[in-house]
Every structure is written in C-alpha cells, then in structure tokens.
Amino acid sequence: xxxxxAGQDSWDDRSEDGVEAAQEEIDAALQEPVTTLxxxxxxxxxxxx
Numbered sequence: 001x002x003x004x005x006a007g008q009d010s011w012d013d014r015s016e017d018g019v020e021a022a023q024e025e026i027d028a029a030l031q032e033p034v035t036t037l038x039x040x041x042x043x044x045x046x047x048x049x
Contacts, residue, residue, distance in 0.1 A: 038044070
C-alpha cells in the first residue's frame, strides 16, 4: 500500500512542501492499520535474521 501511495505517478506537486504534506497524509492514513496490527500481534521484529 505504501509503495502505491508514494509511487512517482502519484505526485503532482514535487516541491518540498508538497512532498512533506503528502508524506504526512500517507503516514496518517497508515497509522490506523499499524495500530490495529500492532495491538493484535505485537511490535514488529526480525523473523529470520
């Protein structure tokens, strides 16, 4: 999901302010699934180093 949202084709405004705003929007959109998955299965970790 993150790759699709952050892909080059998704960016209309490539200014620093536009990129930062888009990054904040992506991070906010992904926070709910991260919280849900972390609550269910715990913090992420390395499975096979």
